[in-house]
Amino acid sequence: MDCYEVMRTTFSAREFTGEALSDDALYEILDHARFAPSGGNRQGGRVIVVRNQITKNEIARLAEPASKRYAAQLSAGEGPWNSVIPSGVSDETIERTPVPALLTEPLRRADLLLIFVVDLRVVAATDQSLDRVGIVGGASIYPLVWNTLLAARSAGFGGTLTTISVASEPQVKALLDIPTPFAIAAVVPLGKPVKQLTRLRRLAVEDFTFTERFGGSPFDPAE
Numbered sequence: 001m002d003c004y005e006v007m008r009t010t011f012s013a014r015e016f017t018g019e020a021l022s023d024d025a026l027y028e029i030l031d032h033a034r035f036a037p038s039g040g041n042r043q044g045g046r047v048i049v050v051r052n053q054i055t056k057n058e059i060a061r062l063a064e065p066a067s068k069r070y071a072a073q074l075s076a077g078e079g080p081w082n083s084v085i086p087s088g089v090s091d092e093t094i095e096r097t098p099v100p101a102l103l104t105e106p107l108r109r110a111d112l113l114l115i116f117v118v119d120l121r122v123v124a125a126t127d128q129s130l131d132r133v134g135i136v137g138g139a140s141i142y143p144l145v146w147n148t149l150l151a152a153r154s155a156g157f158g159g160t161l162t163t164i165s166v167a168s169e170p171q172v173k174a175l176l177d178i179p180t181p182f183a184i185a186a187v188v189p190l191g192k193p194v195k196q197l198t199r200l201r202r203l204a205v206e207d208f209t210f211t212e213r214f215g216g217s218p219f220d221p222a223e
């Protein structure tokens with residue numbers, strides 16, 4: 001599969017055949033992924049490979065409260081977990097909401113989980129003084145996460161970039177002995193996907209670009 005095809009077809013795989021993703025195959029995936037950039041090339045990302053079923057079950061269980069909130073907000077027409085618009089969904093409604101299997105089962109059923117953490121002591125968060133949720137810190141770890149998913153896709157495997165577990169970060173850190181200065185960026189269930197999706201629904205270039213200023217005409221060489 002060439003690079004562009006991998007980029008255009010790396011979908012979120014949440015169902016796995018159970019076919020093993022060997023340590024050798026995973027090593028090769030990570031050996032390609034490690035060329036991702038990080039701020040100042042500080043390379044503060046660390047990856048925990050979890051194959052133990054009891055640990056996977058516990059990570060899935062810890063994802064339940066945040067997943068219920070996600071589903072409850074979605075049902076109420078809200079953008080789940082957004083940091084800008086206050087939620088009108090009550091704690092009681094969230095409590096009553098069934099656990100959405102789509103968000104928790106892949107964590108239980110994947111061949112393995114990759115826990116991506118980053119050492120905050122080496123992350124330049126240039127937006128830390130702004131009056132909004134931090135976004136820049138993630139830029140020093142998500143390229144590594146995405147490179148991993150691209151490399152996995154290229155090797156015939158698949159997974160999903162998930163962040164729902166981060167809502168329970170203290171418990172997940174305790175479970176995995178993650179030291180204090182590290183933040184969890186993503187939990188990636190990985191394995192052999194049941195289906196090979198090839199067509200992703202994404203905006204066209206004209207739909208997410210502007211020229212010269214926000215709101216300017218779409219970037220379109222034909223115009």
Ligand SMILES: Cc1cc2nc3c(=O)[nH]c(=O)nc-3n(C[C@H](O)[C@H](O)[C@H](O)COP(=O)(O)O)c2cc1C
Nearest residue numbers: 010011012013102103160161162163164165200201
């Ligand atoms: C920052 C980020 C966080 C995400 N968190 C989750 C998650 O917690 N659980 C999950 O199942 N999928 C998660 N996803 C996957 C998205 O839901 C998925 O990429 C999107 O629905 C598009 O699906 P597709 O990639 O198959 O086209 C996340 C994706 C991103 C980029």
